[in-house]
Amino acid sequence: MTSRHLGSLRLLTRSLWAFPAVLTMIALVTVGLSVSATVLPRAVDGVISDIVRHDVGNAAPVNRDVISAGQGRYDLGPSVAGTPAGMTAESAAVWGRLDDQLGQFHDTLPAPLRETIGAADFTVATVPAESWIAGILPASLGLRYDPRYLSRITMTAGRAPAGVPERVPSETPLEVIAADATALKIDWAIGEERPLFLNGATQQLVLVGTFTPVDADAGYWTQATSTHRPAVLPGTPPTVQALLFVNPDGFPAAVAGGLPITSSVWFPARADAVSAEAVPTIARQIRQLTTVDHQLGDSLQPRLVFTSGLPEVLEESLARSISTQSVLTLIMVSPVGLALVLEVLVARLAAERLRQSLALLAARGASRRQRLTVVGVPALLLGLLAAAAGCAVGALLPGGEFGSAALIAVGVSAVAPAVLLVAFTTQVDRSGNADRSRLPGLLRLAGELLVVLGTVAALLATVQRSIGSAESGGTSVDLLATSIPLLLSLLGCIVMLRVYPVLVRRWLAAAQQARGIGAFVGIARAIRGGTAGLLPLLAVVLGVSVAVFSGLLSATMTTGLDTAARATVGADILIENVRLDPAALQELRTIDGVADVAGVSVDRSQKVEFAGHAATTASVVLVDSAELRAVQAGVPGRLPLDDQLLGTAGDGAPVMVSARLSEALEGTRVAELDGRPVEVVADPIDGGPLALDGNWVLLDRSRADAINFISQETSTRALVRVTDPASIPAVVDRLRAALPVTATTPTTASVRFTTAADTVAALSANPAIRDVHTAAGAAIGGAALITSLALVLTLLLDGPARRGAVALLSAVGLSRRQGAAIVRWEIAPLGIAGLVGGAVLGGALSLVVLAIVDLRPFTGGFAQPTIAVNPWLTGGSIALFAAVFLLTGAAASRHATRRDRAPSPTDASTTALAGTSPQNPGRTS
Structure with a gap:
């Protein structure tokens, strides 16, 4: 073939179709990587938007509107x-x-x-004014004017108000409608009139109907306060405050009457x-x-x-979502490294398949540049087309906007096949000499030192900070910290590559003492290494480590969620928005399934004064220390009540304070609480288990006389411990039925029951939790798939040499069973070392990474969750990889010992001698 023919477009066209199997593998891998490169960055952005939407939707209307x-x-x-x-x-x-x-x-x-x-x-309303009659609780009633009120309510009795007075107040009774709860609370029947004292005059109100809200949780009712549910103001006797709907067409009459109006x-x-x-x-x-x-x-x-509090809601949500972005990045980093190993294996296989063809081209006069062009240009064209196809597919999938990160990743996946194929072709084509043979070793050593130094530097740089923590105030992912999993994975692979040959040689020495040649010959071939070298070992190690790390992360989040939920509730059941006296608490203790009850009293408006500082306000919390300890026995994060609370402090009532108030006190132990002296007798504590935050002071109920506290014996919250955790839903129903009798005075908000299961369900609704679990599962499945492909490619790479060696030994009397044993022993070190090394590396990754990543935004807990192991998930992941390895090994054994397609001894010897190792050029595989 002449140079003219070799340099023609015809040669390039022929080379494009000469190796369809190789091109198909390159195309499939490139499409897969391009789809991943397109989808993953956009998916992470989509997750962040989902989290922000979730937080805005869950924010209180008064904070977000x-x-x-x-x-x-x-x-x-x-x-x-x-x-x-x-x-x-x-x-x-x-x-x-x-x-x-x-x-x-x-x-x-x-x-x-x-x-x-x-x-x-x-909406507009008049300021509530007095309305009372003998024998009924005093009321404070206002008139609400809303032109859209009929679309917000469902009439349960009577009719809508009619009539438009010229002025309010007037002698003409004014028609109103009230919420069912309001009419029940003040015992108001339809058709009955009640006086309303306005501007020194009396306006008679006649109730013509009752209603319930179409959606009691709609944001409207946050603005239209005390309308769909009355408020009960403390006092002796308490006062019921409620707003009543009137005909909105009559609002000018209220303006004409000079009534005080809020809008x-x-x-x-x-x-x-x-x-x-x-x-x-x-x-x-x-x-x-x-x-x-x-x-x-x-x-x-x-x-x-x-x-509006919406800016703060948005910014706080975005800051918290950085933890999610960091965790998702951590999960994706190692699978990306595993995919790169697969890309290298494909290029190595392609180079081996092209070896003889390139040698033939060289023998017929093709220059080195021409040979590399014949290999690289088709691979580049194919890579560009495959990357474009993958990018188009990925763009159709849901996610965020297509950004620069996705564009760069797609570009890398497009050119990677050509670059790797040319590099391996150059390595195969290059003739070795003494100087060049030392260069790869020096480059490898330099690369290993670079990885070690980079890992140490990254760990030192991030050991004092957590990724995306709220305290850092960061609004972007810490790229240095998120590189730690990849660096640790590379470091683990380096250790395995150094340790693996030593271990295999020891196994070979032990195999020399064993009977039979299967173990000895198989391990000897494993030492020499196949065409793929140690890349399969890296694939197995990385794949198993990804699965173990993802499984431990998922289990830790699940366990941390449950622990945080129990710590937040503070007991088996938390009851809020009640007013229970000691007799009512005792009645709750008699309910079937209840083991114990502890009451908590809270006064939210007491003044704290201490020398040298401006006064501040704090909530005062009264508890019975013995009761609370009994109820919180075994609860994670229970309040560490100090025994000194029951003692007598030298400078006032003994108290414990919150961490925030302790910071304000600046170490001062003596202060005044609403003019009464108190002394801090213990370290500050977290009030999460009592749903407390900010500034608060806690003292034992037996010392309540030493301070000013209204209604010392009345508990506004109750913590309940049950006899059987499985009976919690049934106990909640019994408590709910008993509370109308035991609650002395209902409060503004409805009674709320909270259990750990309720809290877990609420936290799990966060898209961050769902998406991290989904990403962990996808990482396990993806790692298993990529590892399987890597092992299959290894089988394809080493298959001819392995079959040739078995056929050559068969010619001198090797049985088929012995041949299968040789193949199994050749592959066994790879599997054992890969599974064990990957499990160890995955555990090490979990220990290091989970110490850096702040998981509290996910769990809603007060402390970083400890690493947890789900035996079924972790064990199942390792078993999955073991099954993949066993199936691959069985296929390799069967392929190498098939008689019907085995080559002749002469051909076998030629094939066996042709199989060389990248680590040992010219040596028989």
């Missing part, structure tokens, strides 16, 4: 655009103009803020419209909105002044 509180002075009049949605024509004649103005204001907001908050809503205009946050990328912009735009007042159109009424 954009709110303007006022005094109800708005422009009233009809809408120019017709009847607004949710209003009647009569209501639109009064409220339509305000609705138009708010809609126009919303349209002027900049994007993405305009899409993040929904259309405006509003609220708000734009509800739309969690589904938030994305992680837009968080900084949205937060900035809201802060700009809330720093100035705003005029509604040409209105002469007072301007709107908005407040």
